[in-house]
Amino acid sequence: MDASGRKRIVIVGSGVAGSILAYGLRELGNVEVICLERATAEDHAEAGTGLNVGPNAIKALRLFQPELAALLEAESLPWLTWRISLTNGRELMNLPLSKVADNPGIRIRWSQLYALLRRPVQQHVRFGTEVTAMRYARAGEAGPIVVETIDRRTGRTVIDGVDLLVAGDGRYSRVRETFLGRPQPQFLGVCIFRLLIETARPDLVDDYEQWFNGPNRLLAFRIPGNATYIAGSFPILPDEDVPAEAKRPDVLRALYTPADGAPSAQCAFMIDAICNRVSEIHWARLQEAPAEFCDSNRRILLLGDAAHPMVPTLGQGATQAIEDACIAAAELRAAFADGVDGNITAALEKIEQRRRARVEFVVDFSRDATDTMLAGADPVSGSLAKTQPDFLARLVKLYRDVPAA
Ligand SMILES: Cc1cc2nc3c(=O)[nH]c(=O)nc-3n(C[C@H](O)[C@H](O)[C@H](O)COP(=O)(O)OP(=O)(O)OC[C@H]3O[C@@H](n4cnc5c(N)ncnc54)[C@H](O)[C@@H]3O)c2cc1C
Helix, strand or coil, X not given: CCCCCCEEEXXXXXXXXXXXXXXXXXXXXXXXXXXXXXXXXXXXCCCCCEEEECHHHHHHHHHHCHHHHHHHHHCCEEECEEEEEECCCCEEEEEEHXXXXXXXXXXXXXXXXXXXXXXXXXXXXXXCEEEEEEEECCCCCXXXXXXXXXXXXCEEEEEEEECEEEECCCCCCHHHHHHHCCCCCEEXXXXXXXXXXXXXXXXXXXXXXXXXXXXXXXXXXEECCCEEEEEEEEECCCCCCCCHHHHCHHHHHHHHXXXXXXXXXXXXXXXXXXXXXXXXCEEEEEEECCCCCECCCCCEEECHHHHCCCCHHHCCHHHHHHHHHHHHHHHHHHHCHHHCCCCHHHHHHHHHHHHHHHHHHHHHHHHHCCHHHCCCCCHHHHHHHCCCHHHHHHHHHHHHCCCCC
């Protein structure tokens, strides 16, 4: 706790989950909220890519943090439809999201999402501050948790008396590794690459769409600022890195060009964009790891990618980070309401109770929906199956069954 007796909550990472949690806790009088972010306030400003944030995240924000929902909806484009075609132009699915969701999702630039979420909590965030070590307090230290940081301007700092440490530090979470061990990633045998181009052709690419040539998939949508986000994927061996040869323009062109050599106008636009900008592409492999929410002492809370790294197939990474942060803020606010000396242990147990089944459903669904991207997959039968009642019922559960406020 701090010198005036307030409980001290330290959030590592002012990303999606960390910023929203800080926002949700900012007005508690009996809690000091410190958010530590290794990026400076200016980092990410130009960088980034596009995100489609699911209707369920917007629904959760409207319920729990309506001002943030309004802010994001005002600065983004609505995600209204999900269309799947072959790269030769044959349409397989065209789903208005209104059939399975209560409201649209959004399309936004990643750097813009961070900027919008960080601005309202900037007085709580120490930018340019990297958490380098953490521990349960040793004898003689003020506990229960001690955090060491390197600040770009002031150097090494120790923050002690931390009552609750929150891992909002993303997929390669140092907090999770320190207190719960490094999670063992499972690779699905699919490479995914991402590119943002500062060109928009809304006549060709506008709302969220996917195109298949065999299991090789393109995905794209327009985002604000006259830009287009393009992501490609193709199967690789599960236990190997992306082969260098696969990153060559001629190889990429061949992956998405249909057998008759004539891609649709939409796909020709994307294939040219990819092949002309190979050096700007970000490469990754689809992977996931088991979900964990807290340590056995109930002093460490994991949120977002730190808690449940999942495959990005359904665009649920940031979306679930938003759901997590909404619930965590609500439970911690309840624990500290009316000047009560909050029971952190009980709050963490409640958060895990409210999140585990929902998150495991989303992780499993995201993996299952990757079926058409695996080696040997048939995208025609696989995509047509996504128009059938079973898949649509799971989408309804995903997009509508957000936790109640
Ligand atoms: C290229 C790309 C595209 C994606 N597309 C989508 C999509 O379309 N839809 C979707 O829902 N999800 C998408 N995701 C996933 C999504 O971005 C993540 O799931 C989401 O950002 C997770 O939020 P988070 O708050 O857990 O972590 P992050 O948003 O990753 O935030 C972690 C923060 O912690 C900081 N940090 C890390 N370590 C430290 C440290 N030691 N000290 C201090 N600070 C630290 C980082 O700088 C960062 O600001 C995408 C991811 C990538 C990489």
